[in-house]
Amino acid sequence: MPRTIDGKFVTEASRVFQQGDDFWHAGNYDEARQAYEKAAGLYHERQDAEGEAFVLVRLGELAMSLDDCTYAEKVLSAAAELTKSLDYAQNTYGESLIRLGKMEAERGDSTRALAYLKQAQEALSA
Numbered sequence: 868m869p870r871t872i873d874g875k876f877v878t879e880a881s882r883v884f885q886q887g888d889d890f891w892h893a894g895n896y897d898e899a900r901q902a903y904e905k906a907a908g909l910y911h912e913r914q915d916a917e918g919e920a921f922v923l924v925r926l927g928e929l930a931m932s933l934d935d936c937t938y939a940e941k942v943l944s945a946a947a948e949l950t951k952s953l954d955y956a957q958n959t960y961g962e963s964l965i966r967l968g969k970m971e972a973e974r975g976d977s978t979r980a981l982a983y984l985k986q987a988q989e990a991l992s993a
Contacts, residue, residue, distance in 0.1 A: 880909035917956040920946040943967045961991035
């Protein structure tokens with residue numbers, strides 16, 4: 868969740884998050900993962916649960932793209948847990964559930980995939 872004002876990053880967490888995106892786009896997957904993990908930690912230190920969850924969703928997407936479903940499930944589940952009871956973060960909660968559903972579909976578990984997608988629909992409708 869990069870936050871900028873006049874093109875300048877507002878926090879160190881947002882700067883590191885953007886580095887993760889830049890590394891990913893350049894094909895430097897290990898560096899991207901490290902940057903996202905660092906950004907998540909920085910958001911956690913600031914007690915910004917939505918920022919942390921947003922980064923974890925991106926980290927989960929990266930892991931899925933690298934076929935690391937075990938790690939993807941771990942970080943996406945953590946993102947969902949962080950945001951499920953936060954009224955202001957229901958979009959991020961829904962996004963984490965959508966990614967979990969996509970992951971389950973890729974694993975071939977359509978029942979779990981549909982359950983996640985139903986939860987996402989409920990969250991995003993609220």
